[in-house]
Amino acid sequence: MQNLLLAAGLGLRSEGKKLLLPYRGAPLVHHAVQQSLLADLFTVVVTGYRADEVRAAIEDLACDTLLIVHNPDYEQGQGTSTRVGACHLREAESFFISLSDMPLIEARHYRHLARYATHTAVRPRYKGRLGHPVLLPPSFLSIIKNQDGPFAMRSLLSSYEVQAIDVEDEAYILDIDTLDEYRALVASGRPPQSPPS
Structure with a gap:
């Protein structure tokens, strides 16, 4: 299995700093x-x-x-980065799309979702809110690559069946968009939660 990890955004609400902020050393x-x-x-x-x-x-x-690729059009939005990454994924494998600003996501969270791999899109859902990573079947690669111009994955996924997996772990929805959110995370000293069931 494989993972398309997005680390291209401007991070405007964190003054462009968030991905480089220290977390656990x-x-x-x-x-x-x-x-x-x-x-x-x-x-x-x-x-x-x-x-x-x-x-x-x-x-x-x-x-x-590990493969690192660059999206020269990153200012046009996350969809363009998703399309660039999709061009480097293996054609016959399911794949995750994940975000680099979700500090509580660990290897076990990927393994938990991987158990639900099907021919449909799979997303974790915490207290009614859909989160990341998203797990997609190989057929979605061509769909993403064929998107013309800027696009949003949320809008794209709304046209397809999505299997929501209810989870009890906030990690799947907690991202860091602002410096205040980062400071709150660090101040909380939040330990890892129990493994997803």
């Missing part, structure tokens, strides 16, 4: 990539804004199952 983006690799996922990281710094932050994780 390393930048947020490092944590995201490391957990993907620990889940035994072929991982494609899509960079954009501050690409050189993001690449440097994860260079120690270099391995045969």
Whole structure:
């Protein structure tokens, strides 16, 4: 299985800093990539804004199952980065789409969702709110690659059947968009939660 990990956004609400902020002794983006690799996922990281710094932050994780690609059109939105990443995924495998600003996502969260892989899209749902990572069948690769211009995955997925998996772990919806959210996370000293059931 594989993972398209988005790390290209401007992060305007965090002054462009969020992916490089320290978390558990390393930048947020490092944590995201490391957990993907620990889940035994072929991982494609899509960079954009501050690409050189993001690449440097994860260079120690270099391995045969990590590929870093760049989206020159990252300012046009997340859909363009998703399309760039999709072009580097393996054609016959299911794949996750995940975000680099979700610090509580760990390898076990990927493994939990992987048990529900079907021919439909799969998303975790926490207290009625859909989260990430999203798990998609191989057929979605061509759908994403054929999108013309900027697009939003949320809108694209609304046209297809999505299987919502109810979870009891906030990790699936907690992202860091602002510096205040980051400070709250650090101040909480939040320990890892119980494994998803």
